[in-house]
Amino acid sequence: MRRLVLNAAVLFCSGLLFASSAHSADGRAVGVNPDALVRFSGTDRILEVGAGISLGEQVVTGSSGQVQIVFSDQTRLVVGPGSALTIESYLFNGATADKFAINALAGSFRFISGHSPKAAYSINTPTASIAVRGTKFDFNVTRPRTDLMLYEGGVLLCSTSGQCQELNNFCDLGAVDASVSQLIRHSDPVHPELSETFRYARFQTPLLSEFRVSGAGKCAQPPEGDSVPGSLSPSTGGGVNPQRTPAVRFQN
Numbered sequence: 001m002r003r004l005v006l007n008a009a010v011l012f013c014s015g016l017l018f019a020s021s022a023h024s025a026d027g028r029a030v031g032v033n034p035d036a037l038v039r040f041s042g043t044d045r046i047l048e049v050g051a052g053i054s055l056g057e058q059v060v061t062g063s064s065g066q067v068q069i070v071f072s073d074q075t076r077l078v079v080g081p082g083s084a085l086t087i088e089s090y091l092f093n094g095a096t097a098d099k100f101a102i103n104a105l106a107g108s109f110r111f112i113s114g115h116s117p118k119a120a121y122s123i124n125t126p127t128a129s130i131a132v133r134g135t136k137f138d139f140n141v142t143r144p145r146t147d148l149m150l151y152e153g154g155v156l157l158c159s160t161s162g163q164c165q166e167l168n169n170f171c172d173l174g175a176v177d178a179s180v181s182q183l184i185r186h187s188d189p190v191h192p193e194l195s196e197t198f199r200y201a202r203f204q205t206p207l208l209s210e211f212r213v214s215g216a217g218k219c220a221q222p223p224e225g226d227s228v229p230g231s232l233s234p235s236t237g238g239g240v241n242p243q244r245t246p247a248v249r250f251q252n
Contacts, residue, residue, distance in 0.1 A: 051221050065083060076112040077110070078200065088101040118133045125146045134154070147198075151170060159181045
């Protein structure tokens, strides 16, 4: 009888350990501005520096909130003000992830890939899918579309209908709605105004040093020797409010 009770206790403890590991911390908040929380199964908890962020949890920030997250494979992610993002899949294997998928619902973000294989990463938004190729970029998610600005590496930006554009050059900008994906070069006339919506290209001071990208500010300015067309007026938005998103004509 005593052996039966002991075996039952071992099984119970093993079950607790398994449940704990199934929801272990995959990322850690290393920088948090107030007005940020994590939501899971209808329960909210306020985010603080050092807090773990796990599979299935949704990070939500208010108008003054911001979260800087480092994952186990050294992937770095910034969730800007007025944003929401869910960690959908994170299969950790030693120092790398076999699969790392996030769902960006709305707002402004910065993504810097870590040590995991390129094929492990995937980012989805309501209007786009982003295939990461060892890279650094910012992206904005609004109701009508997703905009992305590349700083390093490469990205394949696809609409939900399957139309894709490759971004491979510094300051390349991609704009995609549900059906059409467009590539906008730094020299294109619409680039200066659209780049104004990328808050961290313009202002990196709120970010910790490991989340900053050298030279990012150049992408929010016209190329050397060019001037901003007079018909374009700078926007002060951060890519969160669709009313502040510059108009881009989508063409098949």
